[in-house]
Amino acid sequence: MKNWLNVFLNLLTVLVLGATVLLVGLFAFTYYAPNNMFNPYPPYELPPTLALPTSTATLPSLPATWTPEPPQAPSATPAPATPTAVAATPFSEEEEIYTQPTPTEKAGWTYPFTLKSVPSAIDASVLNPERGCNWMGIGGQVLDLQGRPLTGVTVQLGGTLEGRSITLNSLTGTARQYGEAGFEFTLGDLPIASNGTLWVRLADQASLPLSGRQAFDTYAECEKNLIIINFKQIR
DSSP: OHHHHHHHHHHHHHHHHHHHHHHHHHHHHHHHOTTSTTOSSOOOOOOOOOOOOOOOOOOOOOOTTOOOOOOOOOOOOOOOOOOOOOOOOOOOHHHHHHTSOOHHHHTTOOOSEEESSOOEEEOGGGTOTTOOSSOEEEEEEEEOTTSOBOOSOEEEEEEEETTEEEEEEEETTSOGGGOTTEEEEEEESSOOOEEEEEEEEEEOTTSOBSSOOEEEEEOSSGGGOEEEOOEEEOO
16 A cells, blocks of 8 residues: 555656646747747737838929029109108208209199298398397298198208308298298308309108209398298199
């Protein structure tokens, strides 16, 4: 009885060792070949890698006889300026050239302002008793269509006096001794005679003329050291 028990135990030991070796071999086989038929949990198959097409740049080709054409500058037609009254600003000799009326402006063009009367020379002490023979200038005012004072209009004075260039601006409404829309320019500290070398006119914001250039004379007499020039609107 004891011998049969020993044989059974030895046989059982051999079976256990064999099963262990078999199990280890199965694990090793599954490790190196996971997709074998004995593996109950085979790995999922990965989807195939997506291959993107490669783009090839295609350069544009020009005809054999193609010749580049030079760009043409756009033509612009200037719009006519609308006369408006603005604050006075000094103007330079360059602006003097720019604002010179052209023959086209003179032909068939009527300025909205003109002289109210012929320029006249008086004694400056009539309006300002403190002014004697040690001053010379011009003054006046601007009236609208209804004869009312028109303030805020630029007045330009230009020309030469004894070889000295004159370029000055004033604004109507700044010299009330000539009226509500009065203006004034000081020409010097003594009367000097000149014959049409000075002119005066009205201008808008863009320094475009609202009246033609009105030339006037000055005098060496103390009783004629103030030139009165008035403008009126006609359209």
